[in-house]
Amino acid sequence: MNKQNKTEMILKGSIYKVLITLSIPIMINSLIQTLYNLVDGLYVSMISSVHFAATAFVWPVNFLFISLGIGLSIAGTSLLSQLIGGDKIKEAKEYSTQLMAVTLLSSIVFTIMGYIISPTIIRLMGATGDLAELGNIYLRITFLDMPFMFLFFNINSMMNAQGDTITPTVLSGISAIINVILDPIFIFTFDMGIAGAAWATLISRAILAVVGFMMLFSEKNKIRPNFRGFKFNGEIIKEIVTVGLPSTIGQSGASLGFIVLNGFIGSYGTATIAAYAMVNRITSLVMQPAMGLGSALTAIVGQNMGANQIDRVKEAFHKALKLTIIIGSVGCILLIVFDNPIINFFMQSKDDPSVIELSLTYLFYISLSMPLMGIFSVLQGLFQGSGNTKYSMAMEVGRLWFVRLPMILIFKHLTNWGSSGIWFSMSFSNLIVCLYGYWIYRGNGWQKRVIKLDDECQGEGTLGIVE
Template identity: 25%
Template sequence: MIKTRDMTTGSETKHLIRFALPLLAGNLLQQTYNAADTLIVGKYLGDDALAAVGATGSITYFFYTLCIGLSIGSGILAAQLFGAGRLERLRRSIISSGAVTAIFGVVVSIVSAVAAKPVLQFLNVPPDLLGRSVTYMRIACSGTICVAAYNWINAIMRALGNTTVPLVFLGVSTVLNIGLDLLFVMVCGFGVGGAAAATIMAQGLSAVGCIVYCFGSNKNIRPKGDEFRPDAVLMKKCMTMGIPIAIQNGLVSVSMIALQRVTNGFGNTVMASYTVSMRIEQFVQQPFASMNAAISTFTGQNIGAGKQDRAVKGLRSGVMLSSVFAVMMFVVFLILGKNISAFFVSGQDVISISGKALILTGAFYIPLGMIHTVRGFLNGAGDTAYAIVNGLSEVISRIGFSLILTNIAAVGFWGIWITTSITWVVTAAVSCHRYFKGKWKLKAV
């Protein structure tokens, strides 16, 4: 029997920490997928191959996060139903959201694989890197359905307060991914395509294993009789909750794609530096993302149980925890930024630029933490429509500031990382404004 966690009673801070820690471990393992690609490609295939892989990062993230947005919507609906004790409705919502996720995942997989080459050409990927970038992206994006399936079952288990089971399956698949990376790249000589294939195969196995085990072991989510049939009303509700978040994720990805396009214009060294700093930053963002998910589930359960004041107390605890972590990471990068970069790549110019970039963006981790905590609260409360506004603020800031700053001679390519920092400040301010307006109080599903 898989354990669930009722977060409507007890210490808010303890609930958030106990929920977030296994989730953090899982998120870090998830990032190990990317890090394994970066490390093995950078060390064994060279800086140009790393730049080719990095050039696809923003666009593959775009397609992945569309599916992840839908899964978050599924989790919000499930968390509120679980908090309200409506288990029969919960089971129907899980089946219905699973159907939506499967359809959407297949469509996105096909579209993204077909669109790989024209999109990368639009992004100004240098001709000498284009072939390898297209290969990596086509293989990585064709497995988007695997990403969708894993994030869906993960969101459902989070809604029930369980982050341990997905962690176990992800741990196994991470080891498998590293092994396949080494086999495909170093032994078989499949190049960047081998790294992409290893990641997708491991993700798919993790998704299948987790789904089979969770449905077989938890009677709370095991459908009975006609509950196996997707419910049209719940499918619509899932899309109503998830599509705004998917759009937000898409908008954020569009802004990242635009920034990648600007980065590509500065040549292979800056592209590789940006790739390294982004990979490292993805690790740093995981505690923030884990707190986002913890607050979202905590808020969803308590809003479902009618405990609005308790949900607000949880947000305050989350902000405090994320701010402490932000300061710690800035100190780490101030002291060890270049050493951490050197772990991923050998080129001294790349190490120097990426190490300084980590210090620059690290000074703005407190606003980054605010984005994650407030966004998680608003999502859990059911105020997902605001997600589109939040995404637009990132698009406008990231595109606008990058075009201005990188064209100032004294700033040059450093405008790429300055833009990221300013974007966090603007988006955090917009998120806080939405919270204090209080519209989330009327959005419970």
């Protein structure tokens, strides 16, 4: 199916068919991206639980830096899909060019900055000894793959905005296979340990970005960038920042929250960090279908808002909501029933039995909120697709800073729950944020247009934020 037919399907086809058709490749793509970390973690856990804990301990730091790339990607999908839905292909090409330029420039700056300050950040987080040394090794190398990761964010946003969710998935699949092959070679054969896991990921992502870059400029991409006579366009960059900044703040705010959260978890010992990381990686696998539906909804909402089809936007939201609740409920049951074999499979090293015990407790608590995590993803897709990313920002930041972290502090200092207080807070915060998100949805503020697509602007070729 070509991109023009996909646009027609998004604007006129069966909602369930559109959701499933677009979300399945996104699910596979997200699953593949998750496998990068899972494969690293699986091999690293064979060395020791401290090595595994180190990869999890530094993850929020790396995510804090790439949050800008994620925000720009969300802005790209939202704006480009609305332009495509409004049949403004020429403007979409200009937006894609500006988006790529800003993204690549940002990635280079953050790579240099992150590599330099990595040891300082880890020290401020309170890590010492082997945890600090191993964490710094892993984090510094992961910073080097940031330009490649940011470039792939561009590829994702441009392709997804056109309804092409298959191309990024194929590219990710090839990259994941390369990563799986390189991991044991670098970690064990070359005896590089935790550094080998990071280098394997970097090389596989570099190959992914290079191939994707070539495909981005092929004739098949109808909104391919054009850098001939390139100049930065202040108006377009302003619109990209206006839509992308709230998402960036939301992602970075969440990352900072997770850094603080890791500090709290670390106060209970390395075993608790390892348990937290292990269960999160397991649940991230189970959550792929719901996350895929949320991402697919972004393009569906964007194109239909561009075509002034608000009733179809609401229909897509409600049907995506039903699907994610069903999927989340099934996932909850499976995780609770098969908790022991699942945990023992993913934690290969048995050097610390308390890690298994803590993981089982956390898995039970977080399993109960699986349907809520699906609802969260769908609400995010709705707000991001409409371009009103301030609401998705509020959900991201609010969940951690105003619900989860305060609850963890209360349980830590006023009860004797121990680490169970953390697990309960993680689960309960998902309920509170979903109630908030649905309240925003009922208020209809998310329907406010962020880009002009009316006929009177078409002749002048002007686009702007609608206040």
